[in-house]
Amino acid sequence: MTRKETPLFGIEHGHSAAAWMVNWSPDARRLASSSEDGTCILWDAASLRPVTRLEGHQDGVWSVCWSPDGRALVTGSNDGVARTWDAATGRPLHRLGEPGAAVWATGFTPDGRRIATGSADGSLRIWDARTGTCLCSVPGHPDLIKDLRFSPDGQRVATSCDDKIIRVFETRGWTLEAELAGHEHNANTVDWTPDGCRLVSCSHDRTVRIWDAKTGQLIRSIAAHDDDIDAAAVSPDGGRIASCSHDRSVRLWDLESGAPCGRLTEHTDEVEWVSWSPGGERLATASLDGKLRVFDARSRRAIGHSPGRDRSIARLALSGRDGRGGDGRIALVHGDRTLRLLDAELNPLAVRDDIHLRAVKGLAWAPGGETVLSASLDGTVREWNVRGGSDALGGTPREWTLDSGVYGVDVSPDGHSVAFGVEDGGVLLAGRSSATRPERLRAHSEACYAVAWSPDGRHLASAARDGSVLLHDLDKREALELTGHEDMVLCLRWSADGNWLASTSRDRTARLWDVRGRCHQVLRGHTLTVWSGDFDPANARLATCSFDKTVRIFGLASGSEERCMVGHTRQVSTLVWAPDGHILTGSRDATLRRWDPRTGKAEVRVPGAEAATGGSE
Numbered sequence: 001m002t003r004k005e006t007p008l009f010g011i012e013h014g015h016s017a018a019a020w021m022v023n024w025s026p027d028a029r030r031l032a033s034s035s036e037d038g039t040c041i042l043w044d045a046a047s048l049r050p051v052t053r054l055e056g057h058q059d060g061v062w063s064v065c066w067s068p069d070g071r072a073l074v075t076g077s078n079d080g081v082a083r084t085w086d087a088a089t090g091r092p093l094h095r096l097g098e099p100g101a102a103v104w105a106t107g108f109t110p111d112g113r114r115i116a117t118g119s120a121d122g123s124l125r126i127w128d129a130r131t132g133t134c135l136c137s138v139p140g141h142p143d144l145i146k147d148l149r150f151s152p153d154g155q156r157v158a159t160s161c162d163d164k165i166i167r168v169f170e171t172r173g174w175t176l177e178a179e180l181a182g183h184e185h186n187a188n189t190v191d192w193t194p195d196g197c198r199l200v201s202c203s204h205d206r207t208v209r210i211w212d213a214k215t216g217q218l219i220r221s222i223a224a225h226d227d228d229i230d231a232a233a234v235s236p237d238g239g240r241i242a243s244c245s246h247d248r249s250v251r252l253w254d255l256e257s258g259a260p261c262g263r264l265t266e267h268t269d270e271v272e273w274v275s276w277s278p279g280g281e282r283l284a285t286a287s288l289d290g291k292l293r294v295f296d297a298r299s300r301r302a303i304g305h306s307p308g309r310d311r312s313i314a315r316l317a318l319s320g321r322d323g324r325g326g327d328g329r330i331a332l333v334h335g336d337r338t339l340r341l342l343d344a345e346l347n348p349l350a351v352r353d354d355i356h357l358r359a360v361k362g363l364a365w366a367p368g369g370e371t372v373l374s375a376s377l378d379g380t381v382r383e384w385n386v387r388g389g390s391d392a393l394g395g396t397p398r399e400w401t402l403d404s405g406v407y408g409v410d411v412s413p414d415g416h417s418v419a420f421g422v423e424d425g426g427v428l429l430a431g432r433s434s435a436t437r438p439e440r441l442r443a444h445s446e447a448c449y450a451v452a453w454s455p456d457g458r459h460l461a462s463a464a465r466d467g468s469v470l471l472h473d474l475d476k477r478e479a480l481e482l483t484g485h486e487d488m489v490l491c492l493r494w495s496a497d498g499n500w501l502a503s504t505s506r507d508r509t510a511r512l513w514d515v516r517g518r519c520h521q522v523l524r525g526h527t528l529t530v531w532s533g534d535f536d537p538a539n540a541r542l543a544t545c546s547f548d549k550t551v552r553i554f555g556l557a558s559g560s561e562e563r564c565m566v567g568h569t570r571q572v573s574t575l576v577w578a579p580d581g582h583i584l585t586g587s588r589d590a591t592l593r594r595w596d597p598r599t600g601k602a603e604v605r606v607p608g609a610e611a612a613t614g615g616s617e
Helices: none
Strands: 019-026 030-035 040-046 049-054 063-064 072-077 080-086 092-096 103-108 116-118 124-130 134-138 145-150 156-161 166-170 177-182 187-192 200-203 207-212 218-223 229-234 240-244 248-253 261-263 271-276 284-287 294-295 301-307 313-318 330-334 339-342 348-352 360-367 369-376 382-386 397-400 406-411 417-422 427-431 446-454 459-464 471-473 478-482 488-496 501-504 510-511 518-526 532-535 541-546 550-555 563-564 572-577 583-587 592-596 601-604
Touching: 030 063, 030 284, 030 294, 030 550, 049 471, 063 103, 072 116, 080 116, 116 145, 134 229, 134 417, 156 187, 187 229, 207 229, 207 240, 240 271, 261 601, 284 550, 313 360, 313 572, 313 583, 330 360, 339 369, 339 501, 369 406, 382 406, 417 446, 417 459, 459 488, 501 532, 510 532, 541 572, 550 572
Parallel strands: 019 271, 103 145, 145 187, 229 271, 360 406, 406 446, 446 488, 532 572
Antiparallel strands: 019 030, 019 284, 030 040, 040 049, 063 072, 072 080, 072 103, 080 092, 103 116, 116 124, 124 134, 145 156, 156 166, 166 177, 187 200, 200 207, 207 218, 229 240, 240 248, 248 261, 271 284, 284 294, 294 301, 313 330, 330 339, 339 348, 360 369, 369 382, 382 397, 406 417, 417 427, 446 459, 459 471, 471 478, 488 501, 501 510, 510 518, 532 541, 541 550, 550 563, 572 583, 583 592, 592 601
8 A cells, every 4th residue: 555545443453344355264274354445354263363464455455365375365456456465474476467447356276376367347367376477368258257266176267247147268278168147137256166067156136046067057046135145155065055145144055955054144234255164164254344254154153253343434414404404513424334423623523333233324414403314224214313412312213114224314304204215116205203104105116225305395306226216296296207327326416496406326427407307417527336416505516426536526507527536545435515615525445525626625534533543532
């Protein structure tokens, strides 16, 4: 890392953002984990004590793999680079090529002489492990390569791709042998059985599939989880499969019959990776909460977990932003479900840990600035008291319990009603002071990610994973569909005068709509997902933030980009434009920044850093 990107928290605190992957050393004495915080950590497997931190990547690290002899590691990062490391000292050995597309998949050949890397642009490259030189590039992937695994004899390599296809290449001439089609969503991981005869894959279609590696025929499909599956691994004896999911569970399956044979439920957040120890006695997992966990594979008992908290800033909300009353206080939620309250000068006021059981996806102030609402995938929405000094965030919150996880929440301008966007695609309305069952408006076909009330209270906008935006007329109880986005829509925001609605999407655009549903501008410039946006106080410009780590300002009349502001070192996930003219952004780099849009300069704060380093708020 550069000096400016020194980790904000010491190694003793573990990872400060989501842990993406964990793998055992060949001798089972150590674990290596990769994280969105831009580091890898080597752990003592018995005590789960962090031993060494690998620093050098400039962005989140997706992949970490051991060499067969345990002397080296290879990592792949969102910074577009793969690196090799000395496993004993943590010293970097080689950078594999020049920066390019994000490197998602890495792996050594069984003899340790070569390394394969798979990238977001579909490139599969083969490297000399000793010198770090590129030996060849293997064509054949039209989309992001999520995972790659060499067969036990090293004669084939299997890859999983976002185009839903598993591919098998022979490694002598690197020609394509087979394409395994069947998944209905992106293929996430692939693994070989120890005899090399079968392949096991998983997908966000919530299935684990077993394939004949020679013929490419599907042997069995297992409806394995209640939510997206991120990884599946075959046990060293070839008898079981372990799969992990956004449903917070790890499940075990008999490989021959497909029957369930166990479940691990100690996780409090999405489980991103699962790995068997070399002898098959233990399982290690990596989770969105930044922690690693180790389980006894026979008893399914949790043995222990690592330190680590996801300190990324997931959501920001500003009191008084829409002229509904308030004093400019800021509520923010970290990835570890910590809710913080700051004053208008970014000074800490109050903090409350673990406000929900699962990830917090929505945050909104009620008019008047006396309460703030949080929405979670645990199916609850909670309303927190923020009055007073030491009493702020204290006491028992009011709670709505729904039948599905909740992504979006907003309060009507008159404060009488609450809107929810839920995981099953529903758009719900509830009385804020009523115990009656919420009314269900026209639903989306997939999860509803955002809801936003117009300033006059007559319309409610909702947006979903399927790319749809609905404009609900609350007087007529009718909905108009706004079409144009080509991928999931993540954020909705009204201008203060109610004339414009902005939507941001994974299709890398923001769109500007009027109240009749007509699209007036498509705002382009970001190179990755546009996560959030907000209007300036004069309703003349829109600021957006993105996974490309930038904040951009667009003129509404022209649709042109006026300024690009750079400073965050990770994905920028949330943004509000304050009435005083400053732009506030929160990022997965754990920083809160207050930008002056005239100069492009920002004041930087790290909420919670005082507590992590022994200070107090």
